[in-house]
Amino acid sequence: MAPHDLRRPFKRAAITDQQKRRELSLLRQAQNRREAQQQARCLASSILSLQSPVPESEPEQSDIELENASETEQESGALSKDLDVRRASKLRGPEARNWFARQLMLPEWMIDVPDRLSQDWYVFARPAGKRCFVVSSNGTTVSRQRNGSILHHFPSALPAGAKTRDGSGSAQSYCILDCIFHELDQTYYVIDIVCWNGYSLYDCTAEFRFYWLNSKLEESAYTGVMPYVKDGLLFYNKHAHYQTGNTPLVLVWKDEDCSQYVIDTDSKGEIPSQQQVVLELQDDRKLVTSDEPPVLFGCLDGDIIEKSGLHSGNLLRFAISDGGLSFVDGKLEKADLNYLGKANRARAFADTYSKVLFQFMVRHSPLKIDDLLASINSPDDQENNSSDIEMLLNAPSRVTTV
């Protein structure tokens, strides 16, 4: 029974950095786990919320390719009706739009040719039209546009896409298709599948999702005749999962030959003399893109903010003046912006960096189809084992040549 040690920590912090590292790791892991679970769950809850679309745009009966099923009267039980009310109360108007606006996988614009383009990427001609989700569940089908607002509301032949007379449609069955609505023939062209008949394809690679679509990059996509009006080419990286929001693993590319809309037009359908961009105004007057994290384009004069009654979060339209965009080490350094006014109210997001850059390149030194084809045929590409990620790394540095 020796005397007991009574020393206390002296001039020492209570926690060591090593302990902090361990704890922060655990915190990160817990957060990653939560996100993984959330993602798994989210799929089903999105469907659930979809079952009772809120009529906010004229529910027009479109004559579309998906076979119409006959309408039946509301015959769901008291319980599901009860739920419908609850859901409706939960997701309404802007909130619903906001949520849906974040579910689509959005391509970046191709501002450089990825390596292994011919091995790792799929391509197809993008139909001209509105990008949207087509969702079938609980006996109805709804399409929602990129900004989340409802486009159409109709019965379809998709699983769970229409009321059946015997009520056999399973409530657990549903589909989510990533589509483009082609105005001319009132047809939804499916460009990706997120869920089919209750099976989630979120975490499948594009390779798997596109089992039905196996065209490699060849000229046919570019020159070939399609049953629809083309609007550029879409490139999908084989290994990419369906991920919501902007992704560099899906790329869009256009030129005059495969699209009518290469250079952005203004509201009157005319090409403005100077490139226009939409940027978001932040608290600190900074103007940023919708990328994650946002790319900084500049700061707005306090005077303008005050005079025009602008708030942070506003989407604002600018013209790129003669100073253009300047780059240092592949990073945007300066943009010569000229404030035009607030953006159209229907806009949900600011432009992405890749879009602005693509538009800038189109006006100054466009990426041509020959550049794309050259990369397919280049022999060293065949041996180049560099991963997709490294390929993406190279992108910013080549931008300097613009």
Next chain:
Amino acid sequence: MEVTQVLLNAQSIDGTVRKNAEESLKQFQEQNLPGFLLSLSGELANEEKPVETRKLAGLILKNALDAKEQPRKFELVQRWLSLDSNAKSQIKACLLKTLSSPVSDARSTASQVIAKVAGIELPQKQWPELIGSLLSNVHQLPAHAKQATLETLGYLCEEVSPDVIDQDQVNKILTAVVQGMSASERNTDVRLAATRALYNALGFAQANFSNDMERDYIMRVVCEATLSPEVRIRQAAFECLVSISSTYYEKLAPYIQDIFNITAKAVREDEEPVALQAIEFWSSICDEEIDILEEYGGDFTGDSDIPCFYFIKQALPALVPMLLEMLLKQEEDQDLDEGAWNIAMAGGTCLGLVARTVGDDIVPLVVPFIEENITKPDWRQREAATYAFGSILEGPSPEKLIPLVNAALTFMLSALNKDPNSHVKDTTAWTLGRIFEFLHGSAVDSPIFTQANCQQIVTVLLQSMKDTPNVAEKACGALYFLAQGYEEVGPSSPLTPFFQEIVQSLLTVTHREDAGESRLRTAAYETLNEVVRCSTDETAPLVLQLVPVIMMELHNTLEGQKLSSDEREKQSELQGLLCGCLQVIIQKLGSSEPTKYVFMRYADQIMGLFLRVFACRSATVHEEAMLAIGALAYATGPDFAKYMPEFYRYLEMGLQNFEEYQVCAVTVGVVGDISRALEEKIVPYCDGIMTQLLKNLSSNQLHRSVKPPIFSCFGDIALAVGEYFEKYLMWAMSALQRAAELSTHAAGDDELTEYRNSLRNGILEAYSGIFQGFKNSPKTHLLIPYAPHVLQFLDGIYVEKDMDDVVMKTAIGVLGDLADTLGSPAATLIQQSLSSKDFLNECLSSEDHMIKESAEWAKLAISRAISV
């Protein structure tokens, strides 16, 4: 066998002789355990034998009864219990007899062995006559035997838990001990043994401390013993007071004034070991009051177990001057001695605790002392004043402190670089660190670090990092807290202009020749870590530049050949710091897409380095490298698969490391990271990983804290591999069920409740991952048989009412996952469960956003399952 000679040989200076002796003892033990133990106890009791062999015999006997490691201890206990009772009686008789030996070493050894035997037998209701016979000794025997008997009672109280001994015997033990302590006991050794015995017996005295008369008597005797002429008795008596202050805080009110007088006298006049205990008494009271005030927020509604008696607040006017006086008793070079502990240090530490206990009230009592001493020519006065200032920075309100800090800052900054005394500089740097730790950051309204002084502060701190190692280490610490204040600063940090200079200076410090002293190198890397963690996008390119620099440093540690064990330890420590730094950098850069992409250029090389760090050791895995790999896996995603063939064996090694359970726990976490990164690509490694994890769960050698994360890890794997988890389903589910049953056995202290909740959370995360993993597979029917159990488990948790918020959130989520995956086939079961009604409703109306979110999800999923 002539055991005496063998025992003598076992202590020979000749290695061969010693080894042979040890070998024959081992053989003897293995071949005839009762005979072995008997001859050892005979040796110990035999007055004709040399003292060395008697002592060694007792020691071996003791080691045959107890071990540090739980499994070994359990084995020894079982072996003793199954021993022939005749042999045991003889051994015990020998031990008791030795207590009256004239040889003190023999007596003392016997006391310890008796306590070990008691520790095994008393809980089994065996050896009932032990305490009786010890107590009769106390009243009859000569002094030396009395001393040994009291010592035995003390050890016994240390070994045995209070509920094993009935109150009647407790009373008798305490009576004997307290009598032995009292002033009427003339023999110093007896009185000392009794005082030390009381220290251990205090835990048995709950009932006696509730009785006013008995408590008064015990307290009187303890206080009297603090005045004994024998210094060891005074020290032991103060140790008793310290123990009483935490065990019986709520009983102290009638005595506190007397105790203050006694401690004040001891602090000022007694020898240092006694004075230190006297200060410790007040530190311990502070600990108690801080706990009470924290737990109840100072707001007594009558439902608290123990009220705060505000002893410190009452003693303040006398206590603070006493402690300030102690601050002036510094020893030369105490900052250079890691083991130093003296009256100035104890006094300063206590002053800090007092500040945390009373808050603002301490400020007016300390400020005059600071003002009077801080400019004095004697370094002791300047150091004491600075230390006093640093001590009161935690506790009082910022409103009270910030004006003081603003008034003192310029002086402090100048002292840090210019004071001629190293102590003063050390304490000044520490005080600046405390200023940044407690009074700087987003939570504080008026900033200390401003546009006007930022340049000066940074310059002074960086300059100070060139000072002696102990001062430089404190300067690093100050910088650490300065950076920490900008943890959530947004896109732009006031430290940005200095980032490069700071990083450069820290790297320079790590290369100082003397960076091994005073933890300096560690402090520099840790500060670098914090600077990186709190950096913003503006400085991301500079953090990226740091990657190859740290990689090169790590590479350099791998170059050394044929290291001595000392060098190897240093190498491993440095690798730990560098891996830790890389981990922080990876986590930082991996958290935003643009930096992650650029960083990934280095991934192959970094992983190569980590693998080489692992290869430096043969049997164990480097914890820091493992942590860093977890961060790397998260950043890398599915591409991490390319590292798996080489990395896998280290992963397995980490999972097998039961001894260093932290390493095992960290590795389990990394398995989770890898599962999320690789998803289905982890399948080839699943057999090995799952087998090892299941083994770990069934092992009683593995620290229990690792088990909940293992369950969570099941969930991670299941979510990653989906229906492929089928082959492990049966095993995993039965392990989960067993654990679920364990986790619902109620009762226990707070610590146990906390553990049960972490176990529940692990189990629930496993269920969640498994259900979600199987969703949309054609094999969901495989889970249906487990549904009743899972629902019962959820209901059970709900009914027991002791879950924390995390468990509540996870549990209600599992309900949703079950409904989501199983759908209509489970509808009836779900509707019958309590969870789907009361539990769900409670969660739906929860204030906690996360619980509510999970509950909303569960409600939707259930509605869907039952609406079909």
